[in-house]
Amino acid sequence: MQADKERIARLLSYKNLLHRFESMGFVRFFSDNLADTLGVSASLIRKDFSYFEIVGHRKGGYYIDAVLERIHEIIGYDEEHKVALIGVGRIGEALIQYEGFKNHHIEIVAGFDNDRNKIDENSTPPVFHMEKLGEFLSNNAIKIAILTVPGHVTQPVIEILQEEKVEGVLNFTPIELKSTDKLMVRDINIEAELANLIYSVKQLKDKQYN
């Protein structure tokens, strides 16, 4: 069964909060502790926990270390995730330098670009010419890619990813991609989100003034 997006997002916020509880010296916590801090109902938290088979202690409450271990297992943080980033433009560059992925056991192991000025095979992570993409994916068994190329090169890149059996793509291009059985896609279209926001604000105002 596929958990919905909101449920996973909540799981991540539980995880972050439990790490904070842990750093404060907590060993056990109650669903109410999470609920109060996150501003959601304790019953929703218990439902999420039951969905993900996170079990409490028979004396009540939950052990933080056990719950975190289970969450990491669910989310796949019990292993490191090597990610390739394709398209080292402005957004690509920001993501490649972004420190926050480490907390999620995600490592961008290489960047790829067509522009020779962007290429630096000795940097950390290295940036290779796009020609080397297929070979790199295959040699390093990369399963996840971040796509930050211009719209018109999306399709040829997707074909390489499919050929090399990449399984997940985080798509920042303006081209909407469809998930298939073999390749999961999450679209992040910043322009569209912003346009969407402006539209929603406009709707809200029209409603208020009419």
Place this chain on the structure above:
Amino acid sequence: MQADKERIARLLSYKNLLHRFESMGFVRFFSDNLADTLGVSASLIRKDFSYFEIVGHRKGGYYIDAVLERIHEIIGYDEEHKVALIGVGRIGEALIQYEGFKNHHIEIVAGFDNDRNKIDENSTPPVFHMEKLGEFLSNNAIKIAILTVPGHVTQPVIEILQEEKVEGVLNFTPIELKSTDKLMVRDINIEAELANLIYSVKQLKDKQYN
């Protein structure tokens, strides 16, 4: 009535495609033209058009200029949208330099940061110290903000935005914000999207192997 996210995303893709049709010399188009190019059904397109009150010509088909005008009106592109960007870190910097917003009649008119090294009041757009945020929003009647600050400064910034009657926020911080009657929020949590993707890929594999 509030259109859902997918519907607005489709409207934006119709818009982009119609601009391309226009540049190819088209004057009229049929729902099948859009359907074939976008890989969606013509009936879905007609439903969207009817939802947004986009009307065809009595002889059949649609006039591109009339449809584009109507789409621009719906999305709010009949006016320019001035946006403030708060937090000029890596993602903030990438967004501030991003050319693609212009196509959406969106202009980032100023950046704000606490770090004096980031501040440059003479650049285009200028980057001001966070102290000047409230005054700038109020003087320039800014209604939309992009939030790219670290998590722990999200709340104080939101309070300033509310005070200055900002109506929409595109939120890139890891803090999930709730929309209110007065302030619409769209969350873009890149870490969570990536973690979510990894989780989904894992689920897919577990399903295939079990």
